Each structure stands twice: as C-alpha cells, then as structure tokens.
Amino acid sequence: MGSWAHRGTTPARISAKGWGWQHSGRTNKAVHDLDLEIAPGERVLLLGPSGAGKSTLLHALAGVLGDDEDANEAGELLIDGYPVAESRGRAGLMQQDPDAQVVLSRIGDDVAFGAENMAVPRDEIWRRVSASLESVGLKLPLDHPSSALSGGQKQRLGLAGMLAMRPGLLLLDEPTANLDPAGVVEVRDAVRRSLDESGATLVVVEHRVSVWLEVVDRIIVLAPAALGEPGGVLFDGPPAAVLAQSRELLTAAGIWVPGYVPAVRPREASSTHDAGELLLLEACGLGVSRTKGRRRHPGVPIAVVPSVRVSAGQALSVTGPNGAGKSTLALTLAGLLAPAGGQLLATEQLARGAGTAPLKWRGRQLISRIGTVFQEPEHQFVTGSVRAELLFAPKLLGRGGDSVDGLLTRLRLDHLADANPFTLSGGEKRRLSVATVLAASPQVLILDEPTFGQDANTWAELASLLTELLDAGTAVISVTHDAAFGAVLGGEQLVLGAPEQMPQGAASLLSAESVVQR
Numbered sequence: 125m126g127s128w129a130h131r132g133t134t135p136a137r138i139s140a141k142g143w144g145w146q147h148s149g150r151t152n153k154a155v156h157d158l159d160l161e162i163a164p165g166e167r168v169l170l171l172g173p174s175g176a177g178k179s180t181l182l183h184a185l186a187g188v189l190g191d192d193e194d195a196n197e198a199g200e201l202l203i204d205g206y207p208v209a210e211s212r213g214r215a216g217l218m219q220q221d222p223d224a225q226v227v228l229s230r231i232g233d234d235v236a237f238g239a240e241n242m243a244v245p246r247d248e249i250w251r252r253v254s255a256s257l258e259s260v261g262l263k264l265p266l267d268h269p270s271s272a273l274s275g276g277q278k279q280r281l282g283l284a285g286m287l288a289m290r291p292g293l294l295l296l297d298e299p300t301a302n303l304d305p306a307g308v309v310e311v312r313d314a315v316r317r318s319l320d321e322s323g324a325t326l327v328v329v330e331h332r333v334s335v336w337l338e339v340v341d342r343i344i345v346l347a348p349a350a351l352g353e354p355g356g357v358l359f360d361g362p363p364a365a366v367l368a369q370s371r372e373l374l375t376a377a378g379i380w381v382p383g384y385v386p387a388v389r390p391r392e393a394s395s396t397h398d399a400g401e402l403l404l405l406e407a408c409g410l411g412v413s414r415t416k417g418r419r420r421h422p423g424v425p426i427a428v429v430p431s432v433r434v435s436a437g438q439a440l441s442v443t444g445p446n447g448a449g450k451s452t453l454a455l456t457l458a459g460l461l462a463p464a465g466g467q468l469l470a471t472e473q474l475a476r477g478a479g480t481a482p483l484k485w486r487g488r489q490l491i492s493r494i495g496t497v498f499q500e501p502e503h504q505f506v507t508g509s510v511r512a513e514l515l516f517a518p519k520l521l522g523r524g525g526d527s528v529d530g531l532l533t534r535l536r537l538d539h540l541a542d543a544n545p546f547t548l549s550g551g552e553k554r555r556l557s558v559a560t561v562l563a564a565s566p567q568v569l570i571l572d573e574p575t576f577g578q579d580a581n582t583w584a585e586l587a588s589l590l591t592e593l594l595d596a597g598t599a600v601i602s603v604t605h606d607a608a609f610g611a612v613l614g615g616e617q618l619v620l621g622a623p624e625q626m627p628q629g630a631a632s633l634l635s636a637e638s639v640v641q642r
C-alpha cells in the first residue's frame with residue numbers, strides 16, 4: 125500500500141517533525157524546526173510575514189521541492205505516514221503565480237489535466253470540468269485560449285483545475301490575491317462546497333485573513349527563519365482564540381488581522397485640475413485592446429475611457445471586475461500597447477516641446493518618463509541578482525545608483541541583495557518589481573496591483589513611499605482591487621465595467637470620481 129493511488133482521494137494527514145528546508149544558494153533556512161500535526165479533514169489557514177516559508181511548505185507537501193540537489197532538508201515531513209516524495213499526486217497545489225499553473229492551450233483541457241492524471245473516468249472528468257469552471261465564475265467556452273486571460277481569470281482557472289481533481293489534500297497559495305471583491309467570495313464559497321463534499325484536508329495561504337475565517341477551523345502562523353528568528357510555529361489554534369490572544373503580536377508580525385489597517389497618513393483628495401498644474405498624460409476617447417496588428421486593423425476595444433488627465437503629484441486608481449481591461453489600459457497608458465481608438469498624449473513638459481504618444485518612445489526615453497510595474501513581477505526581471513536589477517535602469521540612464529541601498533532597506537530586500545530575482549518569494553518579487561521602477565525616478569508611475577501578496581508591514585511601507593513620491597510631484601496610476609490602498613493615495617478613481625454589462629461585449633468606463641478617504 126505504498127502508492128498514493130491506493131490511498132485515493134481520502135482526506136490526508138500531515139505530520140512534520142523538526143522539518144526544515146534551506147533552498148540552494150541561500151545561507152538562511154526558509155523553514156526551520158517545524159513540528160506540526162494536521163488531522164485528516166482539518167481546514168488550516170497558514171499565515172506568516174512575507175518570506176516566512178509558507179509557499180516552501182506548500183511546495184514540499186505537494187512533493188515539488190525534492191528535486192533540488194543543492195538544497196538542504198532537515199527532519200521529516202510525512203503525508204499519511206509516508207515521506208512526501210512517495211506521496212506525489214496525493215495533493216492538489218494551486219500555485220501563487222497563476223501563470224505557472226497553466227499547462228494546456230484551451231481552458232477546458234487545462235482544467236481536465238489534473239483529473240486525467242488521477243485516472244478519473246472520461247465522462248466524469250468533463251462533468252467536473254464544467255462544474256468547476258462554473259463554481260469559480262469563469263464563464264467562458266471550454267475552447268477559450270488559456271493565454272487570453274486576465275490575471276484574475278487565470279487564478280480562477282488554476283483553482284478550477286484543483287477542484288476538478290478532488291485531491292485528499294488541497295493546498296492553495298494565495299488563491300484570491302488577484303480577484304475582485306465579488307470573486308473573492310465566489311472562489312472562497314467554491315472551495316467550501318468542494319470540501320463539504322470531499323472532506324479533504326485544506327491548507328490555504330492568504331495574507332487577507334478575514335475571508336477564510338468562516339471556512340477554516342485552525343490558524344497556524346509561521347515564524348520567519350530567514351531573519352535570524354528561531355523559525356517553527358509562532359501561533360497555532362482555533363481562529364477566534366489565536367486572533368483574540370495574539371492580536372498585538374500578529375499585527376507586529378505584519379499579519380492582516382481582521383479590522384486592522386496599518387497607520388499611513390492618507391493624502392488629501394484632489395479631483396479638480398488647477399490651471400497651473402503640470403499635466404503629464406492626457407487621453408481622450410481612449411480605446412484599449414490586446415489585438416495584434418492594431419494599427420491597420422484595430423480590434424474591438426475591450427474598454428473605452430472618455431477622458432483621463434494625469435498631472436504631477438496626482439494619484440489615479442483604476443478598479444473594476446476581473447477581465448474588465450484594467451491591465452490593458454495600464455499597458456496602453458504606459459506606451460507599451462497601441463491605443464485601439466482615441467488619442468493618448470504625453471504633454472509638452474514631458475515630451476520637451478510638443479505632445480507625443482508614449483508609444484513612440486523607446487528604452488531610455490520611456491523609462492525615465494513612465495515606469496511600469498507589471499501584474500506579473502517576473503515579466504520585469506532582466507538580470508541575475510536583486511542588486512543588479514535595481515542598478516539596471518540607473519545605469520541605462522547614465523546615473524549613479526545612490527538610491528539603491530535605500531530602496532533595498534525600505535522594501536525589506538537588503539538581506540536578498542545577491543539573490544536571483546526569480547528565486548524570491550511572491551511578496552519579495554512584487555517588492556523588487558516596484559523598487560526597480562522607482563530606481564529610474566520616472567515622472568509617471570504605473571503600477572498593476574502593487575500591493576497584492578504583501579503583508580501589512582510591507583503594505584504600509586509601500587503606501588508611505590508612494591505618498592512621499594506623490595508629494596514630491598510624481599504621478600501615480602495604480603490598478604488595484606485594494607480599496608484601502610486607493611484611499612490612502614487619494615486622487616481620482618476610474619471604475620471599469622464588466623465586459624458582459626457593456627454593449628457589443630466591450631467594457632467601458634462606469635464612473636470617474638474622487639476617492640473616498642478613510
């Protein structure tokens with residue numbers, strides 16, 4: 125009975141005895157001295173500050189850490205009494221990076237993939253595929269291309285694949301980080317219904333605690349080993365008890381305890397444009413589209429924005445449901461995608477003389493004027509170390525790297541200066557992607573989901589840093605589902621509508637308004 129297949133999809137038991145893991149190339153352990161028992165069918169919310177080893181533990185349980193020969197393992201990690209290496213396939217892991225999860229080119233096949241590997245009968249697979257896609261709210265045809273999905277849609281796709289597998293151990297790594305508020309509840313409820321049917325064991329990692337409280341029966345908080353702490357478990361127990369007894373310690377560790385909003389001075393709302401202001405970007409009737417060859421055959425725009433004006437020192441947040449076109453708008457404003465209609469001008473001060481479409485700028489010209497943080501941080505990395513990444517733009521612009529050490533410290537990356545950017549934790553990657561853009565000191569910052577996957581301490585640091593930049597005259601455009609972040613930055617808000625609410629399938633602007641201050 126050594127194979128997982130014999131154990132089927134029955135709820136899994138997890139046992140860690142003095143377990144630890146040190147990734148290759150690192151001097152610190154990611155997880156240290158972990159002692160833990162999780163009973164079959166338990167539902168656990170795994171918390172901890174960014175870099176505490178949460179994803180490392182989930183990867184270990186899914187059996188996908190063990191191939192790294194230069195890494196060091198200590199102690200024992202068992203599933204149902206067997207080493208994790210003998211339990212591969214027993215767990216369904218939804219990874220933090222939704223891109224890493226997509227394996228097949230059509231969404232139906234992609235969702236079916238895991239269940240096929242578990243030898244589920246064919247008719248049953250396709251019944252599960254349709255039911256899973258519906259339960260996570262991904263209402264697209266089964267042959268829709270997996271590559272043509274927004275970040276939130278990819279996240280829903282990844283979860284649908286896990287639910288269709290019905291594994292005995294469901295491991296979810298920040299499953300709602302890219303979702304709109306309605307999607308967060310939809311996905312949480314889909315997980316709960318699936319667990320009610322299967323009785324599977326759940327370990328879910330999420331920075332935002334409140335959403336999972338009505339699903340989980342236990343909270344485990346990991347202590348960061350990497351910062352010289354002893355590692356292991358900081359707190360463990362029923363949610364109400366952990367949150368009531370340890371509230372202060374948890375907030376000090378950066379955990380998003382329900383009701384806690386880090387103290388960051390909000391900016392004054394300014395929705396009107398003064399005559400003397402320095403206008404940096406101006407768009408009129410701007411259509412946005414991902415269609416290739418747009419100049420000759422511009423596709424049907426997925427969103428149309430009647431008017432955007434962004435001035436020095438002004439914040440603009442772009443919100444709206446998954447798939448509405450927010451990232452596409454951000455890439456268009458950034459000069460990285462051609463407009464599908466209307467006009468986009470960077471005004472005279474920015475273009476030294478006359479208004480210019482940002483799309484015409486190349487390399488140096490663009491990065492010193494408009495800095496863009498992509499939704500997927502990896503898409504931005506071009507060097508082999510964190511420090512080199514931060515020096516890249518200043519070098520290209522012929523400037524010194526004076527700001528680099530300050531940014532490393534401020535965004536809690538100093539202990540990772542020599543690390544390869546691609547090996548960072550999710551939160552660390554996000555912070556690095558923001559820092560690299562700040563290192564070029566652009567006049568306009570465009571940030572796609574800058575706060576997703578951040579613990580509360582780093583959130584506060586990012587919010588303060590951006591408020592200081594706004595005060596100093598940088599314009600900040602952020603695409604975000606994080607209302608508290610939008611409120612701290614103030615300024616104006618664009619709300620894009622869902623594609624299905626709009627005529628001819630195109631999204632459009634629902635409203636433009638001043639951000640309500642906290």
Ligand SMILES: Nc1ncnc2c1ncn2[C@@H]1O[C@H](COP(=O)(O)OP(=O)(O)OP(=O)(O)O)[C@@H](O)[C@H]1O
Binds near residue numbers: 174175176552
């Ligand atoms: N493949 C890897 N190679 C080297 N170091 C790694 C690798 N993956 C993770 N690490 C390091 O191990 C530590 C723990 O990372 P992990 O991703 O487990 O943290 P986390 O708690 O999930 O963080 P976050 O909340 O930011 O996602 C981090 O310092 C990270 O830089």
Ligand SMILES: Nc1ncnc2c1ncn2[C@@H]1O[C@H](COP(=O)(O)OP(=O)(O)OP(=O)(O)O)[C@@H](O)[C@H]1O
Binds near residue numbers: 623
């Ligand atoms: N690379 C791509 N190729 C083709 N279509 C795409 C691509 N990326 C996204 N789309 C489609 O364009 C639409 C808008 O996507 P976009 O990423 O701009 O949405 P979003 O509002 O940022 O969503 P989210 O909140 O989920 O990140 C979506 O309906 C999506 O299916």
